Each structure stands twice: as C-alpha cells, then as structure tokens.
Amino acid sequence: MLYLRLTVLIALVAACSRAIISEREPAQSLEYRSCQVIKEEMIEVRTVDYESLEKNFQNVKDNVFKNHCASCHFGPDAYLPHLDDYAATLEYVNLNSLSTSRLLLSVEKGTMPPSSPLMSREKEAVAFLRAWVLEGAQR
C-alpha cells in the first residue's frame, strides 16, 4: 500500500514538473525563414527634362524647390529663405559673385537638403539652379 502511494506521488510530481517546464518552454530558435516569395520591383521615377526648360524662377520653383525644398522653405512659417517667393530667394543669390551665393553654396557643398543632399542624387537639378543664377536669376 505504501509502495502504491509512493508511486502515485512520484507520478504526480513528475506530471507537475512537466507542466511547469512546458510553461517555461523557451521560444523556439528563430533564424529567418520567409513565409512566401515576395517580388519587389523599384519604379523608375520620371525625372525632369531640364534641358527643355526655360531658365526662370517659375521653373526653378516648380521643378527644383518644390520637389526638394518645399517641406522646409515654402509657406509663411517656413525656414529662411522662403523659396516660394522670388524676392525672398534673391536675397540669397549674389549675382556678382557665384562663389558667395548662399543658395548655391548650400546646395553645391551638399549641406542641403540636410538628410539627403541634392548634389548626391540629382546633379541635373543643381546644374539647372546654377544655370538660372548664371543667366541673371530671371523672374
């Protein structure tokens, strides 16, 4: 009888231990295993044909500033210079000395836009901006 009770007790302890262990079972090793084949395809973004554009402020604003600078420099509350305004933009352009034109300097030195400089991704846009300044920064 004592032997039977001991056997039952041992079996109960063993069952409980298993239950406790299984509750604490660690998450399985998770080396990367993909669920399905996903085919990604980058879309070629149509770029501006700068050569066909007349070099005036409206085209600079619509094709360079609007695409690359508007989030910070458009609107009354924006950071200076306000690039949606011709007169305000001209304050950052020195027609007599390109080397001190702050607008060009910041773009050509790769400091603007701060997170993804235009020089490193769209040199054509920078060239168009420079050409506009060179030709007198016409309205």
Added chain:
Amino acid sequence: MKNLFFLGLTLVFSFAAYAQPVMQFKAGNDSYVVEKLTDGHGIIWGVEFINNDLIIFTEKNGRIQTLDLKTGQARLLKNLPQVYDAGQGGLLDVAVHPEFAQNNFVYVTYAKRLSAGKHTTAVARARLDVNEGSFDKWEDIFVARPAFSTSHHYGSRIVFDKDGYVYFGVGDRGQQDLAQNLNVHNGKMIRLFDDGRIPQDNPFIGTPEALPEIWSYGHRNPQGLFYDKKTGNLYEQEHGPKGGDEINLVEKGKNYGWPVITYGREYSGGQVGRGETTRSGMEQPLKYFVPSIAPSSLLVYRGTKLKLFTDKFVSGALALQHLNLVALKDVATACEDRLLIGLNERIRDVKQGLDGLVYVSSDDGRIYRIRAGSL
C-alpha cells in the same frame, strides 16, 4: 449610372497626385504599391494621425511638422520643445491624445538635458493649435531618473490604452543591471494618467523603494510599443544586444529578464551574464530575432485593406533595413516576411492610417504609404 460615374471619379482621385510611386511588390496574387509622400526631412522618428487628412511627425533633430495628406504639403510647427539631440537621443516619439478633438494634447518622448553632461528620457505634452500651427507651453509629465552621460538606449514609444492611461518605455541607458532594479526608471515600462499622475493600481505601489510609475521591468531598449484595441493586449518590441531582439506581451508587474536572461550575446561575442535564456519568474519573449534586425517600431495591423498585413506584427528594422511581418498566430515559430528591402533605408516608424493603409517613415527623411493595387 450617375452614381457609378461618381464612384469611379472618387476611386480615380482617392490617391493624391503628389504621392509618388517608388516600388511595387507582389505576394501571391496580391499586388501592392509603395508611394513616397514626403521627402527631405531629418530622421523621422515618430508618425501619428491627427485626423484622416493630417499626419504629425517628429524629427530626431527636434522639429515637429504636419503633413497634409490632401496636398502633400509639410508644415513646420512653432514653439517646439527643447531636446538634447546627440547619439541616439533627440526628439523621439509622438502621440496624439485619444480625445485630441476636445483637448488638443500632443505628447512626445525626448532626450532631456538635466545637468552638465547628463541626460535622460522625458515625456512632455502641449496643446496644438492646428490652424495656427503652433504649440502652447510644453509641460513634462515624466522625467526618468537617474540621468546618465551615455547617449544611447533612451527608448521610447508612447501609446494610450482604451481607458486613457499612457504607457512608454525607458531604455537601460547602457546600464544593464539597472533593468532589474526597481528603484530606477531605466529598463522599465511606465504607466501614468495622461497628466502624469500615478495610478494607484500600478503594480509596485506600496513596494518599499520601488518606483510607483513602473508597470513592468527587465527591458533593454524598448522602441516598439502597441496597444491592441481588439484584444486589450500591450505589445512591446526591444533591441537585444548582438541578437536577441524581442517581441513581448507586456503584463502588469512582470519581469522580462534583461540582462539575466536573453537570446543575445555581448557585442564582443561573449555571453551576457551567465548566458541564461530562461529563469523562473522571468518572462519569455513571444518571439526573438537572431541575428538582430534592430526593431524601431511595432504595429499589429488589424485592417483588411492590405491582406498580406492582416493580424500580423509589423515592425521597422534599422540595421537590416526592411519592414518585418510576423503573424500573431504561432508567433514563436512563425515565418517572417521582409518587405521594402529595395528602398535601402532604415525603417523607423510604422503606423496604420485611419484609412486602413500602412504608413512608414525612414531615417532618410521620408514617409511612405503602402496600398493595395498595381500601376
């Protein structure tokens, strides 16, 4: 017939012209398009929805902007909080009060300079006048203590639950052992009333020397947090060291083990502590990642518009630069889907929009939207 015509027009113009498709992908028979909504910002740390048409987003450099989803126009807001922008610190997450329409409160987490050379994680709120584009006075509702001179592991995402309690994580600030110490805020999940008061049913109220704001502990650097309205569950995702990133179901008063148990190793390759992965009284993650993906955000997508995402954990990956999908069901053993690899960008935040689509921000200063369909 007339109705059909207008329905057609609505569908044609339902996606704004400024949104620029940059990628499409196909999973089985379903196609998806990734559109770029805005570009040229700093690291976009947090993204939240004010209403159907207006996003608010934080940049690590301290700026807060809104993005008008009808026009694509970003607007820099005025009267911003002072933040300490260095290393992993700066302006971090943003959340909108559940009753924003009535009280206009916006919450941010940020790195705050306390004394010379020492900084900490803080949570502040201010009222936003959307029309003026300006905040009123910022008020800290929480400042983690102590502060450290290290510039990493600040956490931190913010969420509200259905009862209006606010939750956020504080990282261990590189002081591993403090995550197990209940008399500091480091390595903890915090729960407060929306004005910073401490709920009296928090788990360590009355525990000698324990800080009463603590909801759970043993976290390393939590940068994903999601309150699932469908189930009432609070999910957290944190960076492990070398390997060992975790998704956890966060429950009141529980210990998530860092640095006593972890599936990661030290950056040197050596084991963390005694190299344990399980211990009595410490919670196992729902899932862990080896190698690390460096998770920066967490969403449980409960929408139906993007079939591939439904009922899955969605997280942004910094180091491995992708959007990570894992099914909630059998999460420990579930396979993963890795998306947006072709963008080659560190994915920072991910949100389900009020329109049921998925919005993603990146360290390259961009916000993308994922929709079903093809070009």
